[in-house]
Amino acid sequence: MTVSVDIHAEPHPVWGDESHVVQLAADWSAQRVVRHTDPLSTARSASELAAAAGPTVTASGIGADAALRVFTDVLEPATRSQDDPYNLAYIAAAPTRAAVAFDLVTSAANIFGGIWEAGAGAIFAENEALAWITGMLGWPDTSGGCFVSGGTSGNLSALMTARETAKSRRGGRPAGGWQLACTANAHSSIHSAAKALDVDVVDVPVDERGHLTGPGLRKVLESHPDIFAVVASAGTTNEGLVDDLADVASVAHEFGVWMHVDGAYGGAGLAAPSVRHLFDGIEQADSFIVDPHKWLFAPYDCCALVYREPELARAVHAQHASYLDHVDRESWNPSDFALHLTRRVRGLPLWFSLATHGTDKYRDAVELSLSASRAVADAIRASDHLRLVREPELSVLLFERAGWTPERYSEWSHELAANGVILCVPTTWRGKTVLRLAFVNPATDPGHVIEVLETLR
Numbered sequence: 001m002t003v004s005v006d007i008h009a010e011p012h013p014v015w016g017d018e019s020h021v022v023q024l025a026a027d028w029s030a031q032r033v034v035r036h037t038d039p040l041s042t043a044r045s046a047s048e049l050a051a052a053a054g055p056t057v058t059a060s061g062i063g064a065d066a067a068l069r070v071f072t073d074v075l076e077p078a079t080r081s082q083d084d085p086y087n088l089a090y091i092a093a094a095p096t097r098a099a100v101a102f103d104l105v106t107s108a109a110n111i112f113g114g115i116w117e118a119g120a121g122a123i124f125a126e127n128e129a130l131a132w133i134t135g136m137l138g139w140p141d142t143s144g145g146c147f148v149s150g151g152t153s154g155n156l157s158a159l160m161t162a163r164e165t166a167k168s169r170r171g172g173r174p175a176g177g178w179q180l181a182c183t184a185n186a187h188s189s190i191h192s193a194a195k196a197l198d199v200d201v202v203d204v205p206v207d208e209r210g211h212l213t214g215p216g217l218r219k220v221l222e223s224h225p226d227i228f229a230v231v232a233s234a235g236t237t238n239e240g241l242v243d244d245l246a247d248v249a250s251v252a253h254e255f256g257v258w259m260h261v262d263g264a265y266g267g268a269g270l271a272a273p274s275v276r277h278l279f280d281g282i283e284q285a286d287s288f289i290v291d292p293h294k295w296l297f298a299p300y301d302c303c304a305l306v307y308r309e310p311e312l313a314r315a316v317h318a319q320h321a322s323y324l325d326h327v328d329r330e331s332w333n334p335s336d337f338a339l340h341l342t343r344r345v346r347g348l349p350l351w352f353s354l355a356t357h358g359t360d361k362y363r364d365a366v367e368l369s370l371s372a373s374r375a376v377a378d379a380i381r382a383s384d385h386l387r388l389v390r391e392p393e394l395s396v397l398l399f400e401r402a403g404w405t406p407e408r409y410s411e412w413s414h415e416l417a418a419n420g421v422i423l424c425v426p427t428t429w430r431g432k433t434v435l436r437l438a439f440v441n442p443a444t445d446p447g448h449v450i451e452v453l454e455t456l457r
């Protein structure tokens with residue numbers, strides 16, 4: 001497949017007209033977007049890559065053809081197809097072709113997305129996508145935020161807003177410093193954020209389902225007056241659990257504590273009627289993130305960060321300096337809502353795909369991953385060699401093969417990865433090694449996964 005790029009570029013005084021490079025990149029991209037993939041793990045050591053690639057960054061350059069050849073023959077093959085339907089490890093990705101194609105457009109347009117004045121049209125479109133998300137949250141029209149690179153930075157920016165808001169509401173920093181409440185199931189990025197913010201993490205014990213609950217939170221808040229925020233999960237990474245959001249919200253607000261919901265993976269479930277009830281109470285949260293690069297079919301990197309009251313974030317994140325005096329502070333400047341200034345308009349691929357396909361297809365696509373995970377869960381329940389170690393809530397399955405050691409699980413996982421059959425990586429659950437499958441790709445055929453699980457006999 002060849003894309004015809006009819007370019008009549010003015011030669012640049014330094015770079016020449018570069019039209020050949022543009023043609024190469026456009027052709028390569030078009031072919032990649034439609035190429036068959038597999039979930040092979042193909043990483044190589046840096047020394048092997050250096051030997052295979054040869055010198056690339058040189059004083060006179062190696063030329064576009066040679067550089068692209070190195071990328072095609074050596075570098076890209078040493079990366080994994082995150083969007084392969086049988087990459088079921090960690091949390092993979094499943095961008096639509098429309099979203100990937102528009103990522104190219106987004107790059108070509110090279111829009112400064114920090115302030116409205118520079119990126120108004122693109123920021124408007126990003127905000128349309130954010131409004132779809134805040135609509136699903138049941139938040140008021142005045143809510144909003146911006147896109148950041150990933151859940152880690154979204155969580156940090158939200159918690160920074162929470163901490164600074166508490167500081168101004170409670171009249172300064174407590175003598176012993178601030179504290180943040182979450183359960184052991186909260187994502188590791190919450191601990192990174194706590195380190196960056198120099199706050200202590202207070203562990204809230206979970207109930208028997210592994211959930212953060214209202215009573216559990218109440219107990220902790222009663223004895224820790226310097227907690228400024230609680231982080232609830234809407235889809236824990238390891239198990240796909242959704243905390244008791246309604247109860248947590250009412251306790252948090254009774255104590256004047258900010259409620260942040262980390263829906264980096266599971267937030268996509270808001271679009272799926274079959275699990276929407278699990279999110280009840282999210283309408284009362286103060287901030288929320290979801291990574292469209294996980295289960296909302298956008299390419300890397302894309303996290304939607306939204307606030308119920310964005311003015312609170314603006315008060316914390318807006319940067320002020322003489323060279324920023326001209327920024328129109330009345331406009332929607334995405335740089336005002338997170339820890340960043342320059343930013344690419346990374347929400348545009350999501351917007352374009354939503355506009356192309358419509359939100360109904362997003363609902364259907366999320367439901368498809370859920371139904372694939374349910375079909376595989378049913379097969380595991382019906383099997384005599386496997387056992388679900390807990391009931392799934394979203395699209396993550398944890399299961400075990402009786403009698404297998406951690407080493408045996410690893411061997412099985414490596415063999416399938418090496419053959420490009422499926423990527424299924426063991427994890428730890430309540431101290432023991434189990435297998436984990438995370439379904440985020442609507443193209444995953446549960447029948448194929450069920451056949452592969454037969455090899456666990």
Ligand SMILES: Cc1ncc(COP(=O)(O)O)c(C=O)c1O
Nearest residue numbers: 150151152187189237262264265
């Ligand atoms: C629940 C949750 N929160 C946060 C993150 C961090 O997101 P990112 O990797 O986009 O920084 C992840 C990543 O898997 C996650 O699953």
